[in-house]
Amino acid sequence: AGAVPFHGEHQAGIVTPAQDRLHFVAFDVITKDRARLAELLEEWSAAAARMTSGRDAGVLGAVGGMPEAPPDDTGEALGLPPSQLTLTIGFGPTLFRDADGRDRFGLADRRPAALAELPKFPGDALQPQLSGGDLCVQACANDPQVAVHAIRNLARLGMGVVSVRWSQLGFGRTSSTSRDQATARNLFGFKDGTANLKAEDTDLLRDQLWVQPGDGPDWMAGGSYLVTRKIRMLVETWDRTSLAEQEEIVGRAKGSGAPLGRSDEFDEPDFAARGADGKPVIAEHAHVALAHPSRNSGAQLLRRGYNFVDGSDGLGRLDAGLFFIAYQRDPRRQFVPIQTQLARHDVMNEYLRHVSSGVFACPPGVRDGGDYWGRGLF
Ligand code: HEM
Numbered sequence: 001a002g003a004v005p006f007h008g009e010h011q012a013g014i015v016t017p018a019q020d021r022l023h024f025v026a027f028d029v030i031t032k033d034r035a036r037l038a039e040l041l042e043e044w045s046a047a048a049a050r051m052t053s054g055r056d057a058g059v060l061g062a063v064g065g066m067p068e069a070p071p072d073d074t075g076e077a078l079g080l081p082p083s084q085l086t087l088t089i090g091f092g093p094t095l096f097r098d099a100d101g102r103d104r105f106g107l108a109d110r111r112p113a114a115l116a117e118l119p120k121f122p123g124d125a126l127q128p129q130l131s132g133g134d135l136c137v138q139a140c141a142n143d144p145q146v147a148v149h150a151i152r153n154l155a156r157l158g159m160g161v162v163s164v165r166w167s168q169l170g171f172g173r174t175s176s177t178s179r180d181q182a183t184a185r186n187l188f189g190f191k192d193g194t195a196n197l198k199a200e201d202t203d204l205l206r207d208q209l210w211v212q213p214g215d216g217p218d219w220m221a222g223g224s225y226l227v228t229r230k231i232r233m234l235v236e237t238w239d240r241t242s243l244a245e246q247e248e249i250v251g252r253a254k255g256s257g258a259p260l261g262r263s264d265e266f267d268e269p270d271f272a273a274r275g276a277d278g279k280p281v282i283a284e285h286a287h288v289a290l291a292h293p294s295r296n297s298g299a300q301l302l303r304r305g306y307n308f309v310d311g312s313d314g315l316g317r318l319d320a321g322l323f324f325i326a327y328q329r330d331p332r333r334q335f336v337p338i339q340t341q342l343a344r345h346d347v348m349n350e351y352l353r354h355v356s357s358g359v360f361a362c363p364p365g366v367r368d369g370g371d372y373w374g375r376g377l378f
Contacts, residue, residue, distance in 0.1 A: 002081070002082060002084060003052060003053045003054055003082035003084070003085075004016055004052060004082070004084050004085065004086050005052075006048055006049045006052040006053070006086075006087070006366065007049065007365065007366055007367060007368055007369075007371075008365040008366075008367075009222055009364065009365050009367075010210065010222055010223075010224075010364060010365045011086075011088045011089070011223070011224075011362055011363070011364070011365045011366075012052070012086040012087075012088065012365070013086030013087065013088035013138055013140055014088060014177075014209070014224055014302065014304070014327050014362070015177055015178075015198075015199040015205065015209070015302070016084070016086050016140070016177070016199075017084075017176075017177055017178040017180065017181055017199070018140070018173040018175055018176060018177045018178075018181065018193075018304055019083075019084050019085075019086070019140040019141050019142045019173065020141075020142050020171065020172065020173055021140065021141055021142060021143065021144040021147050021169075021170065021171055021306075022138070022139070022140055022147065022168070022169065022170030022171070022173075022306040022323065022325075023139045023144070023147040023148050023150070023151045023167065023168075023169055023170075024136065024137075024138050024139070024167060024168045024170070024228065024323065024325075025136065025137050025139075025151045025154075025155065025164055025166075025167040025168075026092070026132065026133025026134075026135070026136045026164075026165045026166050026167070026358060027133055027134060027135040027136070027137075027155075027158065027162040027163065027164060027165055028133060028134050028162065028163050028165045029095065029104070029105075029134040029135065029161065029162050030160070030161065030162060030163050031160065031161045031162075032104060034105040034106060034107075034378070036161055037105060037161060037378075038374075038378040040157065040158055040161045040162065041089075041372050041373045041374050041375075041378070042372040043157055044089070044154055044157060044158070044372075044373060045366050045371070045372035045373045046369075046372075047153060047154065047157060048087040048150070048154070048366075048373075049366070049369070051077075051085060051087070051149070051150045051153065052082060052085045052086065052087060052150075053082055054080070054081055054082035054085075056072070056073035056077075056078075057072060057073040057074075057150075057153035057154075057156075057157070058071075058072025058073050059072070060072050060073075061073050062074065062075035062078055063075070063078075073153060074149065074152055074153055074156065076145060076148075076149050076152075077145060077146050077149035077150075080143060080145060080146055080149075081143075082141075082146070083141040083142045083143040083146040084140075084141055084142050085139065085140070085141040085146050085147065085150055086138075086139070086140050086141070087137055087138070087139055087150055087154075088137065088138040088140075088226075088362060089135065089136070089137050089362065089363070089373045089374065090135070090136045090137075090138075090226045090360025090361060090362040091115075091134070091135060091360060091361045091362075091363070091374065091377070092115075092132055092133050092134050092135065092136065092358065092359065092360050092361075093111065093115050093116065093117050093132075093359065094132060094133070094134050095107060095134040095135065096108050096110065096111035096115070097111065098134075107377065110217055110219065110377060111217075112211075112215075112216035112217050112220050112361055113216060113332075114211075114215070114216055114220075114225055114329075114330045114331060114332060114361070115225065115359065115360075115361045116331070116332060116359075117359065118227070118331070118335070118336065118339075118357055118359050119336065119340075121339055121340065121343035121354070122343045122344060123343055123349055123353075123354070124343075124354050124357070125353045125354060125355055126354060126355060126356060126357050127355050127356060129165075129166065130166045130230060130355060130356035131166075131356045131357045131358060132165070132357070132358055133165045133166070133358060133360075134162075134165075135162060135360075136226070136228075136358060136360050137151060137154055138226070138325070139151050140304075144169070144171070148169075151167065166356070168230060168308060168323050168356075169308060169310075170305070170306025170307060170308050170323045171306060171307055171308070171309075172184060172185075172306065172307040173193075173304070173305075173306055174186040174192040174193060174303075174305045174306060174307060174322060175192060175193030175196050175303040175304050175305055176193040176196060176198065177193075177196065177197075177198055177199055177302060177304055178198055178199045178200065179198050179199075179200050183257060183265065186233075186305075186307060186322055187233050187235055187307050187309075187320055187321065187322065188233065188235070188238055188246065188250070188351075189246075189254060190246075190250050190252065190254055190257070191252070191257030191265065192303075192305075193303060194252070194257050194265055194266065195288070195292075196301075196302065196303050197209060197300050197301065197302040197303075204300065205302075207329070208299070208300045208301075208302070208328060208329055208334070209224055209302050209327055209328060209329055210222060210223070210224055210329060211223045211224060211225070211329055211330075212329070215329065215330070218376065219363060219374070219376030219377045220361055220363060220364070220376075221364060222363075222364030222365065223361060223362050223363045223364045224302075224327045224328065224329065224362050225327065225328055225329070225330065225331050225359065225360070225361055225362065226325065226326070226327055226358075226359070226360045226361075226362050227324075227325075227326050227328070227331055227335045227357075227358070227359050228323065228324065228325055228356070228357065228358040228359075228360075229323075229324040229339075229354050229356065229357050229358075230308075230321065230323050230324075230354070230355050230356035230357075231321045231322045231323075231324050231352050231353070231354050231355070232319070232320070232321040232352065232353040232354075232355050233320055233321040233322060233351060233352060234317070234350075234351045234352070234353070235317075235318055235320050235351075236317050236318070237350070237351055238351045241351075247260060248260075248283050248286065248347075249283075249286065249287060249346075249347045249348050250286060250287050250288060250348070251269065251282045251283065251286030251287055251288035251289055252269075252288055259282060259288065260281050260282050260286075261273045261275075261281035261282065269282055269288060269289070269292065270282070271289055271292070271294070283347075285345045285346065285347055286347075287342070287346055287347075287348050290338075290341045290342050290345055290346055291338055291341070291342060295341060296334075296337050296338050296341065297333070297337065299328075299333055299334040299337060299338060300328075300334070301326040301327070301328050301334055301335065301338065302326065302327040302328065303324070303325065303326050304325040304326070304327065305322050305323055305324045305325045305326075306322070306323045306325070307320070307321075307322060307323075308320065308321055308322070308323050321352075321353075327362070331359055363376065363377065364376075
């Protein structure tokens, strides 16, 4: 139930041990006024520092203000502990140049090359109204009410400056981001996050996660790039697939999570091993084979996704899936090549639909009370 520090070198909510709940939101900026936008980021940072420590969004709070005025906190988190709330901000490519080519805030020359729009992948069924955004905020917490409260209050503070473009609730983390955490399962019933980048892998995090000085514009050093994909999982079809076929598609055992042919979850997969029939024990087109660093020039991701069930789709099926979240140093060398492999060859695609996509530059951490989200950019 404790608090995760908001201030620091890097933003919280990236290597922070993945909490159980997510409320993710993407905003469009509706003001034309650059100073007003920077001012909102300052207001948001102050509110975020307060809420992540378990306090009201504003100084007066839900019930401490004048009875004649709307309260500066909405109240539904009163009395709840911080619940490991983290708030992580990202800037989308359209903040720098919008779909019509306009540089609304004079930021175009500050856009990092790594913040490129993602290419269209084979099979993409993206819904534009559920994709993209000028800004995003990822709220993670161990209590869904605390995560929703935080996003709601940021949206309230942003009235007239930003408007909510889309948002997504998630439950049941599908990744571990720390070696202390047991691996959770996704809605296909498989352990997810076994071979993830973890908080303890300091050298790998430097190489694969954190933007280094010299990678691009200085304002991003110490930050990371975020890719989101809302992936509908056709669970009813999956549930009619045999256990052996499910395991072949993933390349791991459903029970233990071990790579096929090995016994422990954390054993290295042996892609050269052949069975008695002469076939590879892990199929060449298994998900873990296609996504493995050895097939992607060493590229790795810090995955931090959540399950979702948005009710049902009116056709007798659950509207369920994975809200995929991955952080990395450069999507052009990490997410894009891996997803290109998966989109072309992964047999799992028969059971998946990518319906939403986003890419965001997450700046470094807010250092202290005098600093704010994205200050280096403005
Ligand atoms: C590994 C499931 C989408 C990248 C895994 C594993 C499972 C899994 C069960 C094995 C356990 C683990 O190491 O975490 C899924 C499901 C997906 C999905 C159900 C869609 C709903 C994606 C996407 C990407 C991706 C879109 C990136 C483009 C990876 C990577 C690994 C992995 C990098 C680790 C491979 C390794 O190094 O062994 N996934 N995944 N996955 N997945 Fe996915």
